[in-house]
Amino acid sequence: MWLDNFKIAFKNIKERKSRVFLTFLGIAIGIMAIVALMAIGEGMQEAVVGELSSLSDTVIVTTADVTAGPMGGGISGANTNYFSQRDIDDIGRIGGIESIDPILFGYVLMDFNDEIQYVSVLGMNPGRMSEIFGIEFLGLESGEFIKEGDQNRCVIGYNVAHEYFDSDIHVGSKIILNDKNFYVNGIYKKQGAGFSTETDDYVHMTERDFEKLTGDKNISGIFIRVENVGDAEFIAAEIEYAIDENHGEEGYANAITMSSLLESVQEIIGIIQIVLIGIAAIALVVASIGIMNTMLTSVMERTHEIGIMKAIGARNTDVMSIFLMEGLIISLIGGVAGIIFGLIGANSLGSASTSEFMGPGMSLEPVVTISSIIMSLSIAIFVGILSSLYPARKAAKMSPIEAVRYE
Amino acid sequence: MDEYVIVTENINKIYGKGDIQVNALENVNINIKKGEYIAIIGPSGSGKSTFMNLLGCLDKPTSGKLFIDNTDVSKLNESELAKIRREKIGFIFQKYNLLPTLSALENVALAMSFAGVSVKERYERAEKLLDMVGLSKRVTHKPSELSGGEQQRVAIARALANKPSIILADEPTGNVDTKGGWKIMDILEEINKQGETVIIVTHDPDVAKRAKWVIRIQDGVVSAHVAR
Numbered sequence: 001m002w003l004d005n006f007k008i009a010f011k012n013i014k015e016r017k018s019r020v021f022l023t024f025l026g027i028a029i030g031i032m033a034i035v036a037l038m039a040i041g042e043g044m045q046e047a048v049v050g051e052l053s054s055l056s057d058t059v060i061v062t063t064a065d066v067t068a069g070p071m072g073g074g075i076s077g078a079n080t081n082y083f084s085q086r087d088i089d090d091i092g093r094i095g096g097i098e099s100i101d102p103i104l105f106g107y108v109l110m111d112f113n114d115e116i117q118y119v120s121v122l123g124m125n126p127g128r129m130s131e132i133f134g135i136e137f138l139g140l141e142s143g144e145f146i147k148e149g150d151q152n153r154c155v156i157g158y159n160v161a162h163e164y165f166d167s168d169i170h171v172g173s174k175i176i177l178n179d180k181n182f183y184v185n186g187i188y189k190k191q192g193a194g195f196s197t198e199t200d201d202y203v204h205m206t207e208r209d210f211e212k213l214t215g216d217k218n219i220s221g222i223f224i225r226v227e228n229v230g231d232a233e234f235i236a237a238e239i240e241y242a243i244d245e246n247h248g249e250e251g252y253a254n255a256i257t258m259s260s261l262l263e264s265v266q267e268i269i270g271i272i273q274i275v276l277i278g279i280a281a282i283a284l285v286v287a288s289i290g291i292m293n294t295m296l297t298s299v300m301e302r303t304h305e306i307g308i309m310k311a312i313g314a315r316n317t318d319v320m321s322i323f324l325m326e327g328l329i330i331s332l333i334g335g336v337a338g339i340i341f342g343l344i345g346a347n348s349l350g351s352a353s354t355s356e357f358m359g360p361g362m363s364l365e366p367v368v369t370i371s372s373i374i375m376s377l378s379i380a381i382f383v384g385i386l387s388s389l390y391p392a393r394k395a396a397k398m399s400p401i402e403a404v405r406y407e
Numbered sequence: 408m409d410e411y412v413i414v415t416e417n418i419n420k421i422y423g424k425g426d427i428q429v430n431a432l433e434n435v436n437i438n439i440k441k442g443e444y445i446a447i448i449g450p451s452g453s454g455k456s457t458f459m460n461l462l463g464c465l466d467k468p469t470s471g472k473l474f475i476d477n478t479d480v481s482k483l484n485e486s487e488l489a490k491i492r493r494e495k496i497g498f499i500f501q502k503y504n505l506l507p508t509l510s511a512l513e514n515v516a517l518a519m520s521f522a523g524v525s526v527k528e529r530y531e532r533a534e535k536l537l538d539m540v541g542l543s544k545r546v547t548h549k550p551s552e553l554s555g556g557e558q559q560r561v562a563i564a565r566a567l568a569n570k571p572s573i574i575l576a577d578e579p580t581g582n583v584d585t586k587g588g589w590k591i592m593d594i595l596e597e598i599n600k601q602g603e604t605v606i607i608v609t610h611d612p613d614v615a616k617r618a619k620w621v622i623r624i625q626d627g628v629v630s631a632h633v634a635r
Contacts, residue, residue: 004520011508308504311465312518312565313493315486400492401465404504 002325005318009325012298020330023287023294027334027380028341030284034376035342037280039366041273043346046367048265056258057098057229059236061091061222061243063252081252083219083243090242091222096235098225101128104210105220110203111176112165119160121177121203123210124223126150132223133188133199143171143186146206152182154209157200158190177203178213232257284379287334288387295327295391306395307403316396323392324385331384335377342376343368411474412572412604413439413462418471418481420457420627431457433627435471439606441572444599446618447608454627456577459608463496463575464488476572493522497566501578503558505550511537511561512546518568529568536564540594556587563594567603574598576607580614592617 013020063081083102091100104123109116124132130145133155141161146153154177161169161184169175173184188199211217224239226232236255243253299306306319346366420432431454439445449455460466461473464480467488473481475495480488492498505514512533519529537546540560550558559579566574576595580588592614599605607614615621623631 004517008506008509008517015508304504305506308500308506309517309521310489311463311492311498311500311504313489313496313521313569315489315521318521401460404465404500 002321005321006325006329009322009329012302012322012326013329016298019294019297023290024330024334024337026287026290027284027331027383028338030280030287030383031335031338031376031380032341032345033280033283034277034379035339035368035372036345036366037276038273038372038376039342039346039368041269041276042367042369042372043365044272045266045269047365048269049262056262057226057232058258059224059226059232059239059255061224061236061239061253061255062220063254081247083222083253084246087243087246087253088219088222090246091224091239094235094238094242096227096231098227099128099131101125101132101223102207102219103221103223104207104214104216104218106210106214106216106218108178108203108213110160110164112169112173113167115165117164119164119177119203120201121205121210121213123205123207126206128223129155129204133204139189140186141189143184146185146204150185150206152180152209153185154182154203154205155186155188156184156204157188157202159200160203161187180213182209229259232259284383288383291327291330291384292387292391294330295323295388296394298326299323299391299395302395303398303403303406306398307400307406310398310400311404319398320392320396323395324388327388327392328381328384331380331387332377335380335384338380339373339376410440411438412441412443412476413437414472414474416472416474418461418468418473420454420461420466421469430627432461432468432624435629437622437629437632439604441604442599442602443604443606444596444617444619445604445606445622446615446620447606447622447624448610448612448615449624451610453624455608455624457627458624459575459577459606462573462606463498464491493518494569495572497569497571497574499559499562499566499574499576499579501581503550503555503562503582505558505561505565507550510547510549511542511553511564514550514561515565515568518565522569524569532568533564536567537561539567540564541590554587556583556590559583559587559591560594563591563598567598572604574603574605576605578609578611579607580609580611588614 061083063083088100088102091097101124104121106121106123107118108121110119126146127148133139133145140155141158143155145155154175156169156175169184169187171184171187175182175184182205190200205213207217222239224235226235236257239255240253244250247253309319309322346368415435415437418432418435419430422429422431435458447455447458457466461468462475464475464483467483468481471481472479475491478491480491483491498504505511506517509517512530515533515536516529519532524532534543534546537543540563542557542560542564545553545557550561553561559582563579566576574595579591579595583591595605595607596617607618609615619634621631621633622629623633
């Protein structure tokens with residue numbers, strides 16, 4: 001019975017290919033949008049979370065009047081509070097800590113080819129530099145990190161190397177910082193406007209060079225690795241407590257763990273995903289109106305045939321199922337095509353957005369999960385049935401005598 | 408009452424309401440025995456098509472009772488009426504009314520599919536019926552590829568598909584050329600000889616002449632009921 005109704009529905013569709021094609025295109029675009037946008041959302045989630053997870057054993061401590069980015073280097077603002085050596089020593093006494101890296105921050109004048117710019121400088125333990133900034137998605141574009149004992153050498157950010165001055169700075173170039181000669185040992189990859197802008201506009205050097213250059217030993221941030229990721233939150237709280245105690249001011253220190261950051265980033269991505277799916281849903285609503293329109297036209301055109309079928313004994317449910325099947329076939333074919341287009345679209349959109357927004361260092365691989373395909377297909381089926389329900393009911397309710405008279 | 412396939416008791420059919428009320432049929436009392444061959448005649452607008460639609464369970468009387476195979480159909484709901492149409496009635500329309508997207512064979516088989524006949528059985532029977540109406544070589548043709556007479560013969564095969572108690576033919580030769588028309592009448596006569604009740608609505612005296620009984624309807628009233 002169902003198979004017979006399916007065959008009739010299929011023949012009806014074949015009879016009016018071009019109109020059905022347009023309807024089918026509507027649903028295909030809707031489903032395509034869902035698949036592609038979900039894949040990109042999922043890809044974004046994986047890219048960001050994957051990278052942040054590799055840093056989940058990290059705790060970043062800044063003074064509360066300073067903002068810190070997730071990479072520890074994002075120290076900016078006119079900070080007046082600094083950490084003391086005693087703070088560092090106290091942190092060292094907390095159990096479960098693997099390493100402590102104080103980070104010094106300041107501004108200097110940079111002269112290159114007689115052009116002068118203000119730049120931000122970070123001083124840190126050179127042995128730890130590659131540990132902190134050498135991870136895969138940061139890393140160097142060219143050159144090397146500074147080694148222990150290096151003097152007057154620095155690693156500069158992408159923007160400092162390529163944007164700040166008329167001509168590009170290369171590895172080995174001589175730059176002048178506050179009247180002292182420095183040599184460029186390495187240049188960071190571009191991080192772009194993503195979450196890790198902390199290297200693009202910075203000059204990194206050893207603590208000793210930083211002190212020589214600025215005359216200060218202002219510790220603006222502390223970069224801490226814990227032994228056990230599970231203890232990170234607890235250790236962060238202990239650090240805050242210890243430092244606040246030292247300075248006699250509650251909230252003096254602000255210790256951020258990567259896992260708490262991860263949560264908020266995931267939240268943001270979740271919102272982005274909902275927005276993306278919302279956009280796709282609009283496309284789908286339009287598509288479902290298209291199906292309903294096509295089905296209503298089909299019901300009207302077939303009034304006479306509905307009458308014939310009823311006259312020869314078709315039940316209301318037979319008529320209804322024929323029209324439901326028609327809607328279902330259109331949406332199902334549209335859905336499958338939409339998924340295929342979506343896969344293609346996700347890939348091209350993925351590679352485009354990778355180079356456009358994330359910078360060459362970051363890669364956004366769209367991730368298409370089986371569940372997203374099943375979900376899209378279910379949505380297609382649902383939309384198909386839902387939007388042909390009204391037309392199908394209308395067809396089923398027709399009076400056979402009036403329908404058969406209708407020409 | 409068992410010998411009657413159709414019994415009507417004071418059937419009235421009224422269209423519209425109030426002042427614009429039209430009595431299409433008034434107090435029709437007709438009993439039709441099994442195996443009869445009846446022609447219903449009358450001028451256009453006389454109510455013969457209305458009567459036909461009532462007999463075919465496409466419509467319900469406003470008042471009165473209509474028994475088909477001892478079932479009072481005047482009280483049935485839409486799905487019960489569909490069951491009667493499916494099992495008891497074979498309809499032949501003036502304009503054939505075949506489904507344009509289906510082949511001759513599929514059109515005949517469709518009626519059986521609504522009745523739940525198995526696929527194998529319905530196609531075997533459809534082929535037999537098409538053979539009976541002389542279309543065994545045209546089974547795969549679509550209605551648009553058949554002449555008017557041929558289409559009407561497919562419609563006859565379809566009407567017979569579910570072994571109905573009554574064959575109702577509404578001007579079956581009205582859209583067919585003379586030669587094709589006689590062929591259709593021959594087939595209907597043959598069906599009647601095999602024991603089927605055949606009721607034809609016509610205004611063609613030549614067609615009416617071949618029936619055993621003629622019912623004349625005029626202004627919604629049965630004015631004559633004569634044996635030939």
